[in-house]
Amino acid sequence: MFRHTKATDLLNSGVPIHVGMRYMGHKSANMFMHYAQTLSKTHExxxxxxxxxxxxxxxxxxxxxEMYEAIALSKRTDRVLPHGYCTLPPRQTCDKGNACLTCTKFVTDESFEPVLRQQMEATDGLIAERQEAHEARFGEPMSQENIWLKGRFQEKNALSKILHTISAVRTSDGTFTPLRGAGSPQGRQEEN
Incomplete structure (x- = not known):
């Protein structure tokens, strides 16, 4: 019980996962998260x-x-996506399917950067594969007016803009500058 309580206290105190893992002697984040239960305040x-x-x-x-309340993370897990969040009001239904990168209700942040980069690489690979298959089948390159290709280029464009913006908030040591919460530059200015 002590280990479980200590892991929970570390996480709820805002201790980064890698520091808590080292303290608890865990080699994987999954093991640390097994012990840790977070408060709703910590989630928010x-x-x-x-x-x-x-x-x-x-x-x-x-x-x-308001966004946090709208997606209600503890109750509306369908609004939490692998690469961001859906801000569509709860009573409305999505007509985009999985085309979130072309939807104005999609929002993401720095914590999803690895998944977004992976998605960019996968999209590049898919475009190259489809273009090769098209040329092999029809003997000519896929037109830039092809509706499928236009959709993938829209997704790539959105990913590029998002990743560029994420890179703009990264500090020289590779960490991100939080804009709210403990340790944020705004919080330090308010203290002074």
């Missing part, structure tokens, strides 16, 4: 810590607290 603080970015690379203009 972690969510609000990162600047939210829209598909066109701009900062999400709505209040992040």
């Amino acid at each position: 603080a972690e969510f609000l810590r990162y600047r939210k970015i829209t598909t066109d690379g701009r900062e999400y203009q709505q209040d992040p607290h």
Whole structure:
């Protein structure tokens, strides 16, 4: 029970996972997360810590607290995507399928950067594969007016803007500058 309580206290105190893992002697984040149970305040603080970015690379203009309430992470896991969040009001249904990168209701942040980079690589590979298959089948390159190709280029464009914006908030040591919460530059200015 002591280990479980200590891991929970570390996480709820805002200790980074890699530091908590080292303290507890765990080799994987999964093991540390097995012991740790977080408070809803910690979930909200972690969510609000990162600047939210829209598909066109701009900062999400709505209040992040309202966004957190709208997607209600503890109750609406269908609004949490592998690469961001859906801000579509709960009573509305999505007509985009999995085309989130072309949807104005999609928002993401720095915590999803590895998945977004992987998605960019996968999209590049898919485009190259489809273009080769098209040329092999029809004997000519795929037209830039091809509707499927246009859709993939829209996704790539959105990913490029998002990743560019994410890179702009990274510090020289590779960490991100939190815009809200403990350790944020705004919090230090308020203390002074």
